[in-house]
Amino acid sequence: MVLRVYNTLTRQMEDFVPLHDMKVNMYVCGPTVYDHCHLGHARSYISFDVIRRYLGYRKYDVRYVSNITDVDDKIINRAREIGVDPFELSSRFALSFIEDMDRLNVVRPDIQPLVTDHIPEIIGMIEGLIDRGLAYPTQVGNVYYDLTSSLGRVGILSHQTVEGLLEGSGSRVEVEEDKNYRLDFVLWKSSSPDEPGWESPWGRGRPGWHIECSVMSRKYGSQQLDIHGGGVDLIFPHHEAEILQSEGYTGLQPFSKYWMHNGFLTIDQEKMSKSLGNFFTIKQVLEEFPPEVIRFFILNTHYRNTIDFSEKHLEEAGRAYERIANTIVNLKFALKEAPDKDSDHGLSEQVRQARDSFITSMDEDFNTREALANLFVFARRVNAIISANGPDKKSLRKVLDFFSEIDEVLGVFRKEMAVGEKIAEGPSDEEIEELIHQREKSRKAKDWARADAIRDELQDKGIFIEDGKEGVRWRRT
RNA sequence: GCCGAGGUGACAGAGUGGUUAAUGUGACCGCCUGCAGAGCGGUUUUCCGGGAGUUCGAAUCUUCCCCUCGGCACCA
Numbered sequence: 001m002v003l004r005v006y007n008t009l010t011r012q013m014e015d016f017v018p019l020h021d022m023k024v025n026m027y028v029c030g031p032t033v034y035d036h037c038h039l040g041h042a043r044s045y046i047s048f049d050v051i052r053r054y055l056g057y058r059k060y061d062v063r064y065v066s067n068i069t070d071v072d073d074k075i076i077n078r079a080r081e082i083g084v085d086p087f088e089l090s091s092r093f094a095l096s097f098i099e100d101m102d103r104l105n106v107v108r109p110d111i112q113p114l115v116t117d118h119i120p121e122i123i124g125m126i127e128g129l130i131d132r133g134l135a136y137p138t139q140v141g142n143v144y145y146d147l148t149s150s151l152g153r154v155g156i157l158s159h160q161t162v163e164g165l166l167e168g169s170g171s172r173v174e175v176e177e178d179k180n181y182r183l184d185f186v187l188w189k190s191s192s193p194d195e196p197g198w199e200s201p202w203g204r205g206r207p208g209w210h211i212e213c214s215v216m217s218r219k220y221g222s223q224q225l226d227i228h229g230g231g232v233d234l235i236f237p238h239h240e241a242e243i244l245q246s247e248g249y250t251g252l253q254p255f256s257k258y259w260m261h262n263g264f265l266t267i268d269q270e271k272m273s274k275s276l277g278n279f280f281t282i283k284q285v286l287e288e289f290p291p292e293v294i295r296f297f298i299l300n301t302h303y304r305n306t307i308d309f310s311e312k313h314l315e316e317a318g319r320a321y322e323r324i325a326n327t328i329v330n331l332k333f334a335l336k337e338a339p340d341k342d343s344d345h346g347l348s349e350q351v352r353q354a355r356d357s358f359i360t361s362m363d364e365d366f367n368t369r370e371a372l373a374n375l376f377v378f379a380r381r382v383n384a385i386i387s388a389n390g391p392d393k394k395s396l397r398k399v400l401d402f403f404s405e406i407d408e409v410l411g412v413f414r415k416e417m418a419v420g421e422k423i424a425e426g427p428s429d430e431e432i433e434e435l436i437h438q439r440e441k442s443r444k445a446k447d448w449a450r451a452d453a454i455r456d457e458l459q460d461k462g463i464f465i466e467d468g469k470e471g472v473r474w475r476r477t
Numbered sequence: 478g479c480c481g482a483g484g485u486g487a488c489a490g491a492g493u494g495g496u497u498a499a500u501g502u503g504a505c506c507g508c509c510u511g512c513a514g515a516g517c518g519g520u521u522u523u524c525c526g527g528g529a530g531u532u533c534g535a536a537u538c539u540u541c542c543c544c545u546c547g548g549c550a551c552c553a
Contacts, residue, residue, distance in 0.1 A: 011481095031553070044553035074551070155480090158549080164479040165549070185550065209551085231553030232481080241550085263482075264547065271547070300501080301490070306482075306546070308489090313502095316489065320501045326515060361491095370491055373500035383516055387509090448511055455513080466514050473515085 003058060003363045005227075006304060008235060008259040009157060013365060018226045019257060024055055024062045025221040027256070029213055029230035029238065030112070032069040033093035034078045036281040037100050039309055040265045040272055044231050046295055047262040047303035047366075049106040051229070053409045054362050065220045066109040067213060068094050070116050071206055076195055086196050087116075100282040104291050105411045111220040115212040119198045122207045122215050125249055126187045126200075134248040138178035141190030141203035147183045150244050154183075157243060157259060158236035185241050187211050210241035214255075218246065228256035235261055262303045268310050280309070289314050292412045296321040299368040299410060320376075321412070327379040328416040331400050333473040334386045338393045345385050347395040351402045354378040358406055368410070375406075427461050436465060436472050443467075 003016040018024050028048045031041050045066075055062045070090035079086035094114070101108070115122075126143050129135035134150070137143045147154060154162055165183055186208035191197030197204040217225055230239065239259065246255040264271065267278040285294060288311075297317035301307040354374065361370035382399055385391060400417075407413045427435075439454040458465055458474070465474040 029553075032551095038553085040553050042553090047553095072551095158480070160480050160549075167478060167549090183550075229553095233548065233552050236480085236548065237550045238552085262553070264553085266546075269546080304482085305490090313489070316502045319503090320489095322515095323501075330516075367491075370499080373491065376500055380517080384518090387516060443511080446511070452512075464514080467510075467512095468515080 001359060001363055004365055005258055005260060006365045007257075008261050009254070009256075011159070014258070016258070018060065019222075019224060022060050024060045024226045025224075026052060026055075026062055026064050026227040026229070027213070027217040027221050027225050028064070028066045028109075028228075029234055030067040030069065031097055032072045032074055033090050033097055034072070034075040035093060036283055037093075037097050038272060039267075039280050039282060039285060040231070041097075042100070042104055042282050042285075042294065043265045043298050043307060044262050045101060045106050046104060046298045048229050048260075049411070050299060050368060050409060051227075051260070051303070051366050053107065053411065054366060057362075057409050058359075063111075063221060064107075064109045065111045065113070065217060067113050067115065067216050068097065069209075069212060070094055070114050071196055072115075072209065090116075096283075100286075103286060104282070104295060105414060107411075113216045113220060115207060115216075118212065118215055118219070119207070121219060122211055123188075123198075123200050125211065125215050125218075125245075128249050129187065129245060132248060134245075135187055136180065137188075137202045140178055141188075141205055142178060142186055143188035143202055143208075144179055144184040145187055145241065145245055145248075146180065147185070147244070148181055150248060153244055153247065154240070157240045160236065185210060185237060187245070210238055211245060213238075214242050214246040214249070217242075218250070223250045224252055224254065225256035227258045227260055229260040229262070232261040232263060235259075263306045266306055266308050269308055285314075289318065290415075292415060293318045293321050295410075295412045296372075299412070300372060302365075302367055302369050304365075324375060324379050325413065325416045327383055328400070328403055328413060329473065329475055330383060330386055331396055331403075333468065333471075334391070335393060335396045335400070337471065338391065338396055340393055342394070343389070343392045344395045345389040345391045347382070347385055347391050347399055350378060350381050350385070351398055354402060355405075362409070371406075371410075427463070432458065432463055432474060436474060439465075440472065 004013050005016050006012070007014050026048075028045070031037055048066075052062055052064045071086070075086050075090050079089045082089075098108075098112075126135060129145065130137065130143070133146075135143055135145050151162060154160075154165070162183065188200060188202055188205050188211075189208055190203055190205040195206070197206050217228070228239065228242075243255045247253050266272065267280065270278060272279055293314065297309075297314050298307065300317055300320070357374040358371050361367045361374060364370070386396075403413055404417050407417060435454055435458055439451050442448075442450040442454065455465060462476055463474050464476075465472055
């Protein structure tokens with residue numbers, strides 16, 4: 001079985017073969033922190049989180065680097081608007097971002113560098129590009145990448161021609177006076193006294209937008225990456241600029257062997273944007289939906305497709321999620337009463353099949369949607385076996401172990417898998433069991449009024465109980 | 478204008494040549510149940526944007542057309 005990935009560079013599915021054995025250097029463009037992160041960021045980082053986790057599952061040795069851009073015009077402008085220091089603003093929203101990712105169960109990158117910690121390296125790389133004749137400083141202290149030096153590589157990722165670019169962008173974009181060529185992009189930008197800046201050979205200034213990723217991917221990853229990822233919107237110009245400057249600097253091609261891009265997230269069929277007023281931050285959505293449901297919702301569509309967010313769709317995802325979550329609850333409950341003697345009832349075979357189909361789906365460009373579909377089939381069979389036959393402890397454990405095994409990749413069933421987790425609030429397990437016991441006595445006496453009253457009481461305390469054939473199961477909601 | 482993604486049942490969404498087109502949600506019926514919940518079984522009548530072509534065979538390949546969304550030097 002071979003892992004296949006879609007490569008934006010070739011627009012094809014390719015067998016995944018890292019540059020060096022099983023080692024994978026992976027870089028994903030992080031956010032520019034000028035505001036709370038929105039759902040689009042969640043989509044992107046959850047997608048790459050699962051990709052990264054799956055590579056680990058397939059025994060690749062992954063180094064995952066993802067930056068935080070903490071100096072940028074958008075940050076400066078926003079800081080000006082609300083009258084705070086730009087660095088204060090960026091550090092506040094960088095923390096907000098990390099908090100959001102933690103809540104969404106996104107594994108932290110192995111290295112998460114800040115742009116402002118790498119100014120000397122950035123200046124060094126720009127100097128190198130100037131030395132190689134690929135960039136030029138101007139009178140006012142800007143440095144541009146000289147696109148005419150690499151016309152052959154332009155469009156390698158975006159698949160556009162120089163003519164096409166000139167035509168499309170010319171009328172819309174204000175052309176800086178000091179550029180030699182309209183398509184040149186800025187590496188270093190001179191700062192006015194009231195803007196953040198660092199001393200450089202070209203005067204006080206700050207990095208341009210594309211250079212930081214080239215510097216940090218090389219420093220923490222490798223001169224050549226195996227996977228470079230980000231949203232589709234970054235293909236042009238950001239990733240293309242990275243390719244030009246990185247390859248120009250190192251002389252090595254390709255800068256990254258595979259380029260992977262996640263699709264957009266729309267809201268009620270429209271692109272998220274401030275002007276439409278349909279901009280949802282991760283924090284806003286987390287107020288209404290649990291993080292695992294948001295993750296599940298995102299993984300329920302292939303990462304390259306557009307995904308449409310709406311309250312209705314998330315609620316639907318929540319109900320779908322419950323099916324599998326309930327299966328896990330059913331398993332744990334069944335385990336309590338299960339016999340020790342061998343009575344597998346085909347569960348081991350089901351697990352084996354489920355694992356095979358999980359790998360088959362994920363190997364095909366990380367098809368989480370298909371993987372989840374297979375999981376539903378598996379869950380249904382497991383439920384059927386449990387209620388029909390009463391399998392033994394060992395085989396039930398095997399199923400639970402399988403769920404935790406794949407949850408190392410999906411990261412959605414953490415809450416259900418947690419065993420004996422101490423809950424700070426609400427009644428203790430003993431109190432709950434005692435109330436359930438009381439209720440069982442009432443039920444035996446057919447005192448339904450009292451039984452229902454106890455059930456209501458428990459419900460008020462956040463305990464949901466269900467009567468099953470072999471006893472009462474309960475869980476905290 | 479250039480470049481890209483897409484159009485599959487009520488909704489969501491897999492499937493890139495081969496038996497009755499996954500899976501989930503919703504709806505309905507049944508089993509189970511004191512009720513509720515969960516679960517299981519079943520149903521949801523021609524679901525593959527349109528035309529032409531290739532093929533023994535097309536959702537899948539070719540071509541033309543229609544429509545939607547996005548990128549084009551701000552963006553995950």
